[in-house]
Amino acid sequence: MKRLALVLTLLVSGVLTAQVPIERVRNAAKEPHNWLTYSGDYFSQRHSLLTQITPANAKNLEQQWIFQAQSLEKFVATPLVVDGVLYVTQAPNTVVALDAKTGRMFWQYQHTPSPDAKLCCGAVNRGVAILNDTLFMGTIDAQLVAIDARNGRPIWKTEVADVKAGYSLTLSPLVIKDKVLVGTAGGEYGIRGFVAAYDPATGKEIWRFNTIPSPGEPGSETWENEAWKWGGGSVWLTGSYDPALNLTYWGVGNPGPDLNPSQRPGDNLYTDCVIALDVDTGKLKWHFQFTPHDGADWDSVQIPVLVDANWKGTPRKLMYWANRNGFFYVIDRATGEFLHGSPFVKQNWATGLDAKGRPMLAVVPEGSPTFPGMQGGTNWYSPSYSPRTGLFYISAWDEYSTIFIPQKMEYVAGQRFMGGRGRSGTPPIRRGPINTWTEEAGHGAVVAIDPATGQRKWAFKMHDVTDSGILTTATDVLFSGSRDGYFYALDARTGALLWKAIVGGQVGAAPMSYQVDRKQYVAIAAGNSLFVYALRE
């Protein structure tokens, strides 16, 4: 009885102390038992400092609990864990608070989105952000909702953009200083993208950076006529932040219409860019465009991974970026200077990159396959960087191509605005449990890249393609999954398979790790459920 009382006290006090002032978010790396932002911390390395699970004992991992979502939509969220409480979203926009040890539910909050929501690729949500006692969720009907982390009650709701015009929020917000930052999806609907900052207390907008400049603004010279009005430039994945530089970095999506570049002459800034914004003002400090005048839907919507490392012998503030266009880049994140770029998958659309990182275009004959295909050499799948191995790990689609067929298309508000189509042997997003067709259509791989050279150190090849993110740990264990329904642990140094679990559904999320009561857990969403593993006792 006494013991029960103690356990109860611990549980209750655990919840009551789950306050996350901004200092804790900024120093998230110092409390590896928690997971306080989408990518683990502001540098977005998705690297856990927990050490209980090792290459030697990973074979003893076993399932601890499963959370089955009440939704058949893809489960793509990364959970947060705060002092024993796990917060995650189930599609489309329900937040749940679970006991991180058992998966038992404390509360749930359901936002019922407007039926006007228009989604290119599923009514999905990638998770919540936390500040103090408040959770923040973007919704598929383009709202930002603040929720009490202790009881799941809504505190405020703000309309971020017009849902009827094709705007939607699928990303996990990012809390920096006294602001909540979000971006918008909708790149297939001719939106005008943005990153916006909100007051966490009231939901009032503080600043907004439009990813498509209006006439007269810097960058507008890269558009002609009225094309900028429906120029796209969505931002549907969480950015990163460097507190020392006070810059926040976001990947910007494709121009609209996606597949018919002749309708929008010019480089189409700031589509397919990484943008560096001043957190206080939202002003653009610098940008780097990976794919000018894109006609392949190659959103630069990847996680900006920030690394402090030597570059050619000198310590430098770097950014590693494996882009959907098939090239791996190293960028100076203080200035935006291009330092390195080389293909990490088969590509045939560029003869190379020039000294400034701009692609030199090759000719792909009409009706011929472009490598990589529309889904890219990689996509939004979280990469990982391990400071121990010095390697950058990405989920890649190898030998994958698309035949692009552009078509002229008029913009109509709220309607799909693709400007053509692509033909590919690989189903783009998701399909059923039978796979007999990927031999010629490409395959997935976890690829370890040496950032100094851009060369592959090793690759773990899969039969199917992969939509999974990657987690590494301070014991050189790498976790990832696959579309064919496995979750596995690899040796981060060699790529050797250490352990695998059958999760019975496509992994389309990124793994994370946390610790409660001296036990390390690893969580991954797959199919419609969240699976949690730890070492057998």
Add this chain to the structure above:
Amino acid sequence: MADRYARTAGAALALALSLGGGVRAQQHAGSYTQADIEQGARLYGAHCSACHGPEGNTVANVDLRLGQFRRGSSDEDLARTITQGIPGTMMPPNKFTSGELFALIAYVRTMREFGARAVALGDPGNGRQLFEAKGCPACHRVNGTGSRYAADLSDIGALRSGEALQRALLDFSGGVPAGRRFVRAVTSDGRVITGRRLNEDSFTVQLIDEKERLVSLSKPDLREYTVSKTSAVRDNKEKLSAEDRAHLIAYLLQLKGLDRPQTGPRPR
């Protein structure tokens, strides 16, 4: 804006369908003009086939050739789905004129037969005799008779056009499509297993073997594993006369499957 357009297009179609005097209103499945169907085929190829596939069956739980839809199957339902899309799925809203919409529906309604026009058709009865005489049932099963080793052809006439069947019987030089390939595996103890691949992932493969057993193999445990792109059927290129081919295709096109409505007992 999208809704208004969709309502307008849907209303236009509904109106056309309800007006007995209109030329369009008299149209129903089976009596579309060739011009409509061909326009529909072009539109389908341009706007729909990327997701639905050339055979109309690559979206889960949707088979356009079989008339299997998720959201109602009347012309009005189809028009609504095409113009408004299905929220929360990959099916987007589309902008078509009412004429284009009509052509698309005409094509979807007839895509099972589309293409068959270019194919010579013989006598289905002769085709059936040939099917047996040429030894096809040694590998293929039709309505409960024959081997399950190769594809079951009981509903092949519903799934494939005459053109596609002719291609399959004539020329497999492009190789067997990935979905119907045969594999050969050698286990660590030297057993050789061949079969038609049913499914495969990074670590396992599922197949049906020559003795019609369902077999699942662990790939890391295999000494050898190969996927064959060639088909036994290609040998028939020389064996089958043009006349025989026409008979066979006529027979195969008649095979519409056991899952048609009102045939056989229905589950309660």
